[in-house]
Amino acid sequence: MSGAxxxxxxxxxxxxxxxxxxxxxxxxxxxxxxxxxxxGAYFLxxxxxxxxxxxxVLIYAIAAMGLxxxxxxxxxxxxxxxxxxxxxxxxxxxxxxxxxxxxxxxGIAIGVVIGFAAVTGVVAVRVSGITYVIITLxxxxxxWGLSYQWTSLTGGDNGxxxxxxxxxxxxxxxxxxxxxxxxxxxxxxxxxxxxxxxxSPFGLSLRGMKSNERRLRALGYQTAxxxxxxxxxxSVFAGIAGILYVFANLLVSxxxxxxxxxxxxxxxxxxxxxxxxxxxxxGAVVIVLFQQExxxxxxxxxxxxxxVFIAAVIFTPDGIAGLVKAARxxxxxxATAAGPGPxxxxxxxxxxxxxxxxxxxxxxxxxxxxxxxxxDIPNERPLRGRxxx
Amino acid sequence: xxxxxxxxxxxxxxxxVIFLVSxxxxxxxxxxxxxxxxxxxxxxxxxxxxxxxxQHLHNFFWxxxxxxxxxxxxxxxxxxxxxxLLRRSEMAELLATLGLVYVIDDVSLxxxxxxxxxxxxxxxxxxxxxxxxxxxxxxxxxxxxxxxSVAVAVALYLxxxxxxxxxxxxxxxxDRDMVSALGINVRVVFSAVFVLGAxxxxxxxxxxxxxxxxxxxxxxxxxxxxLAVVVIGGLGSYEGAIxxxxxxxxxxxxxxxYFPAVSYSVLFIxxxxxxxxxxxxxxxxxxxx
Numbered sequence: 001m002s003g004a005x006x007x008x009x010x011x012x013x014x015x016x017x018x019x020x021x022x023x024x025x026x027x028x029x030x031x032x033x034x035x036x037x038x039x040g041a042y043f044l045x046x047x048x049x050x051x052x053x054x055x056x057v058l059i060y061a062i063a064a065m066g067l068x069x070x071x072x073x074x075x076x077x078x079x080x081x082x083x084x085x086x087x088x089x090x091x092x093x094x095x096x097x098x099x100x101x102x103x104x105x106x107g108i109a110i111g112v113v114i115g116f117a118a119v120t121g122v123v124a125v126r127v128s129g130i131t132y133v134i135i136t137l138x139x140x141x142x143x144w145g146l147s148y149q150w151t152s153l154t155g156g157d158n159g160x161x162x163x164x165x166x167x168x169x170x171x172x173x174x175x176x177x178x179x180x181x182x183x184x185x186x187x188x189x190x191x192x193x194x195x196x197x198x199x200s201p202f203g204l205s206l207r208g209m210k211s212n213e214r215r216l217r218a219l220g221y222q223t224a225x226x227x228x229x230x231x232x233x234x235s236v237f238a239g240i241a242g243i244l245y246v247f248a249n250l251l252v253s254x255x256x257x258x259x260x261x262x263x264x265x266x267x268x269x270x271x272x273x274x275x276x277x278x279x280x281x282x283g284a285v286v287i288v289l290f291q292q293e294x295x296x297x298x299x300x301x302x303x304x305x306x307x308v309f310i311a312a313v314i315f316t317p318d319g320i321a322g323l324v325k326a327a328r329x330x331x332x333x334x335a336t337a338a339g340p341g342p343x344x345x346x347x348x349x350x351x352x353x354x355x356x357x358x359x360x361x362x363x364x365x366x367x368x369x370x371x372x373x374x375x376d377i378p379n380e381r382p383l384r385g386r387x388x389x
Numbered sequence: 390x391x392x393x394x395x396x397x398x399x400x401x402x403x404x405x406v407i408f409l410v411s412x413x414x415x416x417x418x419x420x421x422x423x424x425x426x427x428x429x430x431x432x433x434x435x436x437x438x439x440x441x442x443x444q445h446l447h448n449f450f451w452x453x454x455x456x457x458x459x460x461x462x463x464x465x466x467x468x469x470x471x472x473x474l475l476r477r478s479e480m481a482e483l484l485a486t487l488g489l490v491y492v493i494d495d496v497s498l499x500x501x502x503x504x505x506x507x508x509x510x511x512x513x514x515x516x517x518x519x520x521x522x523x524x525x526x527x528x529x530x531x532x533x534x535x536x537x538s539v540a541v542a543v544a545l546y547l548x549x550x551x552x553x554x555x556x557x558x559x560x561x562x563x564d565r566d567m568v569s570a571l572g573i574n575v576r577v578v579f580s581a582v583f584v585l586g587a588x589x590x591x592x593x594x595x596x597x598x599x600x601x602x603x604x605x606x607x608x609x610x611x612x613x614x615x616l617a618v619v620v621i622g623g624l625g626s627y628e629g630a631i632x633x634x635x636x637x638x639x640x641x642x643x644x645x646x647y648f649p650a651v652s653y654s655v656l657f658i659x660x661x662x663x664x665x666x667x668x669x670x671x672x673x674x675x676x677x678x
Contacts, residue, residue: 077480123661127668130424130479134616135664138657141613145653152650259609263487270484300499306491313485314474 033278044180052248055180057281057288058187059244064268064280065194066237070230071266072275073203075210076125076132080140081265084235086257087143088113088242093160093252094153102166102173106243113239116143117232125227128213140262148254159253162246173247183244190237195277197233206230207275264291267305271312273321282320391523396646397639402531404638405538406600409593410611411618411630412545413586419562419625420582422479423472427486428590429612430493435460435591436603437501440508449511453595460591461584468583490608498605505604508595530599537596541589542631549627558582562625614641617660623673632672 044054063085071077091109092102100108120139127135147154154160165173173179197203205226208216217223246252255261264287272283287305294301316323414428438459439452446452467489475481509515510530517528549555560568561578569575601607618637622629637656644652663670 123665127664130483131664131668133424133480133483134620135661137613137616138660142654142657145657146651149653150650259613260491263491266484266487300495302495303492303499306488306495309488309491310471310485313481313488317476317478317481 041184044184045177047177051176051180053288053292055183055248056292057284058183059241059248060265060268060288061281061284062187062190062244063238063241064265064272064284065190065277066234066241067265068269068272068274068276068280069194069197069203069237070206070227070234071269072273072279073198073210074206074227074230076128076227076230077266077269077274078136078140078234079133079259079262079266080136080138080143081234081238082257082261083140083143084113084117084238085242085245085261085265086147086252086254087116088239089246089252089256090147090154090160090242091239092243092246093162096162096164097160102164106166109243110236110239113235113242114232117235117239121228121231121235125224125231137259137262140257141259144254144257144259147257154254157254159251159256161251163250165247176248179244179247183248186240186244190240191277191281198277202226202229267309269319271309271319273319276319276321279319279321286320391525392646394522395525395527396642398527398531398535400639400642401635402535402538403600403642404634405535405542406593406597407611407614407618407638408542408631408634409538409589409596411615411622411634412542412627413589414615415619415622415625415627415630416558416562416582417586418619420558420565421579423486423583424479424483425467425486425586426483426612427467427489427493428586428615429608429610430490430497431460431463431587431590432594432597432611433603433605433608434463434493434497435594436508436598437497437506437594438591439595439598440501440506440603443508449508452508453592456595457588457592460594461588463591464584464587465580467587468580472583490612494605494608501603503605505602507603508598510599528599534596534600541592545589546627554581614638614656617656619670620660621663621670623670626670626672629670629672633670 040054040057043050044058045051063081067078067081088109091112092105095105095108096102124132124135124139148156150156165179167173171178171182173182205216205221205223208221209223209226213223242252242256245256268283268287269280270283271286272281273279290301290305294304298304312319318325410428410432414425417423417425417428435456439456442455443449443452467486471485471489472482475485510533514529514533517526518532519526547555549559557568557573557578558581561575561582565575568578597611601611614637618630618633620633621636622631622633636659640656640659641652644655648655667673
């Protein structure tokens with residue numbers, strides 16, 4: 001319930017409207033997300049070709065959420081995220097080739113991802129902005145180069161086939177339906193984790209760092225450690241996505257972590273909306289649909305996707321999430337301007353009882369309270385331009 | 390030893406091509422602070438345009454001219470049409486040029502297909518010369534490429550060091566605001582630099598075909614090599630681009646010959662090290678990024 005100034009003014013202007021809006025908001029989000037989840041789960045488990053599309057969406061969404069955590073909230077956008085996805089996938093593949101069981105292979109893959117992130121993180125988190133993009137691009141390319149050239153280990157261009165998936169009691173992940181269900185569970189856990197982390201002191205300090213790192217340091221925050229942990233989290237998200245990827249595709253090859261894949265993950269996050277929890281998920285939906293659906297009807301889908309992306313960078317720097325927010329703001333203004341008309345009354349009926357949300361506005365105007373760093377930090381937008389707000 | 394010499398000459402010719410790409414990249418970054426990820430795609434597109442022109446006119450040099458001019462024009466289009474919409478946000482510029490990579494690559498794929506193409510140099514340039522030392526036989530086209538690269542490097546040096554335009558560009562790298570305050574139209578300088586950079590990339594794209602081929606995916610490799618070059622040499626530094634090109638091209642050539650399993654990956658280790666210990670690059674004069 002972050003209050004845009006416009007909304008605050010609108011909410012303060014009439015008490016009934018305020019109640020209606022807050023009630024509709026509170027009711028809409030859980031309902032909408034549950035509906036989206038149900039639709040997604042239905043398609044995922046329907047066993048049709050849509051299942052594989054939704055499976056891909058979930059897998060890439062996990063990696064994109066990791067990217068968003070550090071890129072959106074921490075301001076460190078990585079162009080090497082697909083490298084870690086590939087590292088997780090290759091970790092499983094190479095371990096299995098060397099005779100390890102599937103669970104051991106998963107463990108090794110996670111270990112390798114954490115290990116590599118722990119080493120490269122020391123380097124990467126010392127820089128920021130464009131330099132961070134370049135250094136992560138280099139890290140991603142180091143991984144791609146190894147996967148492509150170190151043929152004795154990786155199978156080179158042919159990649160590594162993965163034949164055995166783990167099983168847990170009666171659940172065999174080699175069964176694609178079971179694997180999809182497991183992917184959904186992992187996705188939900190990752191989503192929940194992201195939500196928790198964003199709201200935790202850890203996430204707040206990352207956001208604060210993006211706005212004004214010097215201030216945070218002056219307040220006694222160990223910003224380097226925070227970044228480092230953020231880097232580990234982002235990498236592990238990608239690694240987990242890679243492990244799911246390899247069991248879903250039964251093959252990993254250098255194309256999994258090539259430069260265009262790094263780009264796709266960034267596209268997902270930017271298109272969905274930096275610093276939004278469900279932005280990367282929406283972005284993953286859009287990009288995967290482009291790759292797998294639009295490509296059926298339009299052979300130049302990549303041109304369209306590139307153009308859409310450029311348009312997004314130009315016109316909606318906050319992505320789809322930003323558009324939605326703006327649309328909601330506009331709706332609220334329209335609703336308040338019209339007063340509690342029929343539409344608002346209908347919403348009131350739908351959302352009754354209004355719930356405890358609309359606390360009466362007591363005390364000083366929130367806009368006049370000085371912001372306390374670390375608790376209420378304005379979301380700075382990295383795409384907004386030099387100096388200008 | 391013979392092989393080592395051949396590899397060294399190979400490396401130097403590659404350095405010539407990489408220098409042409411990176412010098413434009415480094416000027417664009419140095420003067421405008423724009424990280425154009427589309428630079429590799431422009432390189433590749435220049436080669437493709439030249440290929441088509443050569444198909445029709447049967448003359449390599451018309452192809453070279455066409456690739457260069459067309460990419461210069463594309464550069465103007467990007468600089469005047471796209472960059473002003475991006476609120477001068479470095480990250481937005483980087484991302485928009487990333488989107489441009491997908492568009493250029495896909496359009497190229499539609500027009501020229503996915504199979505590797507080649508451009509043959511005319512006449513004597515297509516033969517080989519036997520070197521006096523150990524009877525090494527070496528293709529003339531590579532000597533030609535090396536010679537042209539050196540000539541362009543010298544011309545660029547004279548432009549940057551001996552002309553008023555060059556002085557303005559160098560001043561722009563050092564202190565853009567001061568240049569503007571002196572009454573120079575920075576907008577025009579920006580456009581000129583961007584067009585020059587894109588034209589150099591297109592020129593290199595044509596000239597480099599005999600060395601790196603004309604195939605999808607080359608754009609990424611070239612972009613990353615150029616990135617490594619300018620970070621190592623120093624963003625915005627002309628001399629740094631020369632030094633970085635020689636380092637990266639020799640490392641790539643020796644690596645491919647002697648330790649092929651890791652040759653590509655090790656190219657990025659110096660980049661990472663430089664960014665950490667000397668962010669302004671070997672020959673950069675101050676922290677550019």
